[in-house]
Amino acid sequence: MKQMLSREPFALLAFSLVILTMPIWLAPLGANYPDLLQKFTIYAIFAMGFNILFGLTGYLSFGHAAFLGIGSYAAVWSFKLFTMNVLPALFFGVAFSGLFALLIGFISLRRSGIYFSILTLAFAQMCYNLAYSVLTPITNGETGLQLTLQDPRIIDRALAEPGKGLPSTELFGLSMSGYSGFYFCAVVLIVCFFISRRIFYSPFGLTLRGIKSNQSRMNYTGFNTRPYTLTAFVISGMFAGLAGSLLAVTDPLAGAERMQWTASGEVVLMTILGGVGTLIGPMLGAWIIKYFENIFSAFNPETLQSFFSFLPEGLRTVAVDVSSLFVGEGWHLTLGVLFMLIVIFLPGGVMEGWRRITRRFGGGSGTKPASSPNAAVQPAE
Amino acid sequence: MDAIFLQFLNGLDKGGAYALIALGLTLVFGTLGVVNFAHGALFMLGAFCAVTFNKFLSYELVVLDETKKTAWGTAVEIRTPYIEAWFGDFGTQILNYSVPISILVAIPVMLLIGVSMERGLIKHFYKRPHADQILVTFGLAIVIQEVIKHYFGANPIPQSAPDIVSGSANIGAWLGLSDNIVYPWWRLVYFGFSALIIGAVFAFLQFTTYGMVVRAGMRDSETVGMLGINIERRFTVVFGIAAVVAGLAGVMYTPILPPDFHMGMDFLVLSFVVVVVGGMGSLSGAVLAGFLLGILQSFASMNEITSIFPGIDQIIIYLVAVVILLTMPRGLMGREGVMEE
Numbered sequence: 001m002k003q004m005l006s007r008e009p010f011a012l013l014a015f016s017l018v019i020l021t022m023p024i025w026l027a028p029l030g031a032n033y034p035d036l037l038q039k040f041t042i043y044a045i046f047a048m049g050f051n052i053l054f055g056l057t058g059y060l061s062f063g064h065a066a067f068l069g070i071g072s073y074a075a076v077w078s079f080k081l082f083t084m085n086v087l088p089a090l091f092f093g094v095a096f097s098g099l100f101a102l103l104i105g106f107i108s109l110r111r112s113g114i115y116f117s118i119l120t121l122a123f124a125q126m127c128y129n130l131a132y133s134v135l136t137p138i139t140n141g142e143t144g145l146q147l148t149l150q151d152p153r154i155i156d157r158a159l160a161e162p163g164k165g166l167p168s169t170e171l172f173g174l175s176m177s178g179y180s181g182f183y184f185c186a187v188v189l190i191v192c193f194f195i196s197r198r199i200f201y202s203p204f205g206l207t208l209r210g211i212k213s214n215q216s217r218m219n220y221t222g223f224n225t226r227p228y229t230l231t232a233f234v235i236s237g238m239f240a241g242l243a244g245s246l247l248a249v250t251d252p253l254a255g256a257e258r259m260q261w262t263a264s265g266e267v268v269l270m271t272i273l274g275g276v277g278t279l280i281g282p283m284l285g286a287w288i289i290k291y292f293e294n295i296f297s298a299f300n301p302e303t304l305q306s307f308f309s310f311l312p313e314g315l316r317t318v319a320v321d322v323s324s325l326f327v328g329e330g331w332h333l334t335l336g337v338l339f340m341l342i343v344i345f346l347p348g349g350v351m352e353g354w355r356r357i358t359r360r361f362g363g364g365s366g367t368k369p370a371s372s373p374n375a376a377v378q379p380a381e
Numbered sequence: 382m383d384a385i386f387l388q389f390l391n392g393l394d395k396g397g398a399y400a401l402i403a404l405g406l407t408l409v410f411g412t413l414g415v416v417n418f419a420h421g422a423l424f425m426l427g428a429f430c431a432v433t434f435n436k437f438l439s440y441e442l443v444v445l446d447e448t449k450k451t452a453w454g455t456a457v458e459i460r461t462p463y464i465e466a467w468f469g470d471f472g473t474q475i476l477n478y479s480v481p482i483s484i485l486v487a488i489p490v491m492l493l494i495g496v497s498m499e500r501g502l503i504k505h506f507y508k509r510p511h512a513d514q515i516l517v518t519f520g521l522a523i524v525i526q527e528v529i530k531h532y533f534g535a536n537p538i539p540q541s542a543p544d545i546v547s548g549s550a551n552i553g554a555w556l557g558l559s560d561n562i563v564y565p566w567w568r569l570v571y572f573g574f575s576a577l578i579i580g581a582v583f584a585f586l587q588f589t590t591y592g593m594v595v596r597a598g599m600r601d602s603e604t605v606g607m608l609g610i611n612i613e614r615r616f617t618v619v620f621g622i623a624a625v626v627a628g629l630a631g632v633m634y635t636p637i638l639p640p641d642f643h644m645g646m647d648f649l650v651l652s653f654v655v656v657v658v659g660g661m662g663s664l665s666g667a668v669l670a671g672f673l674l675g676i677l678q679s680f681a682s683m684n685e686i687t688s689i690f691p692g693i694d695q696i697i698i699y700l701v702a703v704v705i706l707l708t709m710p711r712g713l714m715g716r717e718g719v720m721e722e
Contacts, residue, residue, distance in 0.1 A: 060512050107703065114416055114511055115706060118657045122699035125650060129699075134692030261650060265519060272516060325531055333531070336523030343517040344505065 008197070015193050015280075019186045023179065031291055034178045038250045039290050041185035042243050045192050047270040047282035049239020052196060054268070055277035056205060057232050058212035059109070062117045062264050063124025066104075067097040067237040069131065069259030071244025073138070076145045076254045083155040084167045086176055086184070086249045090242060097241020098234055100127075105233035109226060112215070124261055131256040144255030169249050181250045188246060192239060193280075199235070200279055208232055212277075240267075269339050275351030284350050289335070296334055299327035383553065383561050388679045390552065394568040394637060396675020397575030398424075401630035402652040403659060403667035404579060405623035411599045411662045412616045415503055416511050418518040420627055421649025422525040426494060427487050427628025428640035429529055432538050434483035438476050442466045478543045480636055487632045488625055495624025499617050522646065530642040537639035542567040567636050574633050578626060579668055585622075586664070595619055599662075654702045660715025670713055674698050 018025075022040065026032045031040075050064050071093035078089040108119040131139040139145055147166050156162065169176040176184060199205045210218050211225050218225050248254055257263070266289070274285025304327065308319045326334045346353055402424055409417045442463050445456040464472035475482065502521065506514045541547070546566035553562030586592035598605045598612045605612045631640070638644065655674055659666030680686065682694035693700075705712060 058512075060515070107707065111706060111710065114515070114661070115657060115710075117515070118653055119703060119706060121650065122654060122702050126696040126699045129695035130692055133695050262646075268516065268519075325528075330527055330531055332523055333527035336520045336527060339520030339523065340502075340517055343513055343520060344502075347509075347513060 011197065012190070012194060016190050019190055020183070022186070023182070029291070031294065034182050035250075036290065036294055037179075037182040038185050038246075040287050041182065041189045042246045042250070043267075043270065043286035043290055044283040045185075045189055045246065046240055046243035046267055047274065047286040048192055048196050049236040049243065050267045051236075051271050051276065051278075051282040052199060052208075052239065053232050053236035054271055055282070056200075056208035056212060057229050059112065059229060059233070060117050060268070061108075061120040061233075061236075062261060062268070063104075063120035063122070063127075064236070064240050064267055065261065065263035066124035066127040066259050067101055067240035068244040068247070068263065069127065069254065069256065070100050071097045071241030072248045072254035072258055073131075073145060073244075074241070075245035075248035076147070076252055077138075079147060079153075079169065079248070079252050080145075080151040081154065083153060084169050085155075086169050086171050089169070089249060090188075090245050093241045093245025093248070094238045095241075097244065098238040101234045101237025101241075102230070105230050105237065109229050109233060121261060121264070124259060124264055128256055128259040128261070131259060139254070139256060141256070144253055147252050169252055176249050185246050185250070188242065192242070193283075196239075197279060204228070204231070209277075269335070271349075272347075273338070273342050273349050275349035278349075278351040281349055281351040288350070292334070293331060296327045297329075297331040384683065384685075385680075386553075387562050387564070388683055389676055390562075390564050390568075392676030392679035393572040393672070394575075394675075395678065396672035397572050398630050398634055398648065398671075399652055399655045399675050400668045400671025401575050401578060402627055402648055403655040403671045404582060404664060405627045406652055406656050407659070407662060407664050407667040408582075408619055408623045408626075410656070411664070412595065412602075412619045413499075413503065413507065415506060416514045416518070417503070418515050418649065418653075419498070419522040419525065420518075420623070421645035421647075421652065422522040423491065423495065423624045423627040423645070424631040424634075424648055425529065425640065425642065425645030426525065427491055427631025428635050428644065429533065429631075430487040430490055430628060431480050431483040431540055431632045431635045432533065432640060434486050435476075435479045435540060438462060438464050438479050480540055480542060480632065484629060484632055487628045491625045491628030492621045494628075495621040496617055498624070499620040503620065522649070526642050526645065533642065535642065537641040539639040540635035542570075542636035546570055571633050571637065575630065578629060582622070582626060583664070591615070651698060654698055658702050658705050658712050660712030663712070663714040666712060666714030674701060677701060 019041070022037055023032050026037070031037070046064075046068060050061070053064075054060055074092040074096040075089035078092045082088055104120065104123045108116055108123065111119060132141055149166065153162070153167075156167070171180075171184060174180055207218075207223065207225075207228050210223075211229060215225055244254075244258070247258070270285035270289050271282040272285070273288060274283065275281025304320045304323055305316070308316045308323075311319055324330070326337075342349060348355070402420060405423070406417060406420050409415055409420070439462045441460040443458055443460050446459050447456045449457040451457055462472070462476060464475055466472070468475070498521075502517065503514075506517060549563040549565050550569055551562070552564050552569075556562075586596055594605065594610055594612070595615050598610075598615060602612050602616075631644075634640075651674075652671075655670045656667055658674065659668070659670030678694065678697055681697040687694055709715075
C-alpha cells in the first residue's frame, strides 16, 4: 500500500479521490456545506504554499497573509475591470502576489532567523496599514473592496448586455457559488498538490532542505543559496495569492483584515498543527482549524446546556461556565491553547502523532522510508 | 519651530512605552535567550491591573434617601463608593489617585505572573529553537488576551489620571519659547516615570552585586554556573523584573490610551521592531531605539509631512526598521554573535 502511494500517479489519484469525495465523507461530521468546503480547500492551498517556505527552508515568515490579501484585491479588481470569469482573476491574483513576493523576498531574505521574521512582519504590517489608510482608492479602506453595478467590466460588456443586479463569478457560464465553486477550488487544490509534491521530491526541494538543515555548509559546498530561498519565497507567495484570489472567487469581496498579522499567525498555526515539512500535514492542519472554528464558534450556552444535560445540576453549571470560555466568541482561546499544546508536546504536529501511533501498533512496518521529509523544526540560521 | 518641538514632546511618551517594553524583551532575550512574544500581553495585564484596582475601589454603597423623591414618587438612591463612605475625603483622594496607587498592586501581581510564567512554561523552551519559542509564546499571548476579553469585554475601558495632572503644562513659557507649546501633564509624568524605571533597571544591573552576576550570566551563563552560582534562579528573577517593567508601563499608560484586550499585541509588534532596530541583546540599544522610533513616528504624523508623503505616519516605523536592518545588520547597538548561528 505504502509503496504504491509513493508512486506519483497513484498518489495523485488517491489524493484527488479524497478531495473530490469530501462532500460525501464530511457529511457525517456535519461539515458538508459548500461555504466550509470551499474554505477547506482554499486554506489548504494557503498552508501548503506556506509550508514550501517554512517547511522546506525553515524561514519563518510572519507576514504571509499580505500575499493572501494582495491576491484577493487583484482578483476583485479583475472582476471589476475586465470580466467575471475566474481564470483572469486567478492569473492576476497569482501574478501580483508573485511580484510582491519577489520584491519583499528580495529584501527580507538578506537576513535570516528572527530578523527575517521581523522583516516580513514589517512588510505585511506596512501593506495592511497602507491598505487601511492611503490606498483607500484602491482598497476601499475599512469597507472592503466590493463589486458595484457601475463597474466597467470591459470584456463582459463587449460580449453581452449586462443583466440587472450584481453579476456573480463564473467559469465560462458555470456559476462559482455553492458546490460548483467547491469543485473548482478542489481542482485547483489538486493541481497545487501536484506542484508541491513535485517540488518536494525535486533536486530543488532537496536543496531547500539542505538549506534548512545547514545553510553555511551549503554555502561552503559552493551553492549560492539566495536564489533558491528567493524562488521558494516567491512560489509560496504565489500559492498564498492563489488562495486569496480563490477567496475572492467564492465571495467577491476583499478586506484589509485579511492581511493583518493575526492572519499570518493563523497559517503558521495550521502548518505547525498539521506537521511542518510534510506534504499533506499543513492541509490537515488547515482542515482541523477551519472545522473546529466552524463547530466551536457556533456553540452557545443553550447547546452547552443540552450537551452537559447528563450531569447533575451543580456540576452542569460549572461545566457550562468553564466550557463557555472556549466556544462561541471564545473560540480564539481554544485556538491559543491548542497552539501551545501542539508546540509543547507534539512539535511535529498531527503527522508526527500519526507516525508515533503507526510505529507503536504497526511494529517495524510503520517506520517511514528514508525519503520521507524530516518533520523536526529547525530555525534558519 | 514650535511645531517641531511639540512633536518631539509628543514622541516622548510613546517612545517611553516602547522603550520600557523593549527593555523587558531585551532583558529576557539577553538572559534566557528566549524570544518572548507574550511580552505585549504582560504590558496589557499591567494595564488591566489598574483597571481592576479602580473597579475594586469604585464598588458603590447604595442607600435610599427618603427625604428626596424622584418624579415617580420613589426615594432617590445615592451611590457612593465604599471607600468614600468609609474614609471620607481620604477615600476620595485614593479614588482620584487610583492609577498611580495601582502601581503598588501591579508590582507583586506582575512579579508573580512573570515568575510563574517562566517556571511554568518558558523554562521548558530554553533549548528549543527560536521558532518554537516564538510559537509557544504567541499561543500564550492569544490565551491571555482571550481570557481578558472574556472577563473585561471587548471595549476599551477609559481610566482617568489624578485631577492635579489632568490639565496641560505650558512648557513653552517655561523654556522661554512661545506660549503655544502646551503638553498634557500626564504625558510628562509618563515620560519622567519611564526614565525613572529605565534608570532603576540600569542601576540595578550596573551597581548591585546581583546585577553584576546577571550581567556575567548574560555573557556566559555556563561559566557563572560553574562558579557555584544558581544562575537559573537569577534569570527567573530577571524575567519577573521584565514582567514588572512591562506591567508598570501598562499601568501608567492607561490614562493615555484606554486599555482593551488587544493593546498588548499592538504594542508588541512595534516593540519587536524596536528591539531589532536597537540590536538584539543590547539594553541601551533598546531604550535608544524606543525613544527614537517614538519621536520619528510623531514627526511623521505632522501635517506638513503627511501632505508630501501620504500615509508615511502609518508605516514609518516599519520603514525605518527595514532600512536599519539592511544597512546595519546588527541594529543600532547590537553585539557581535547574538542571534547569529
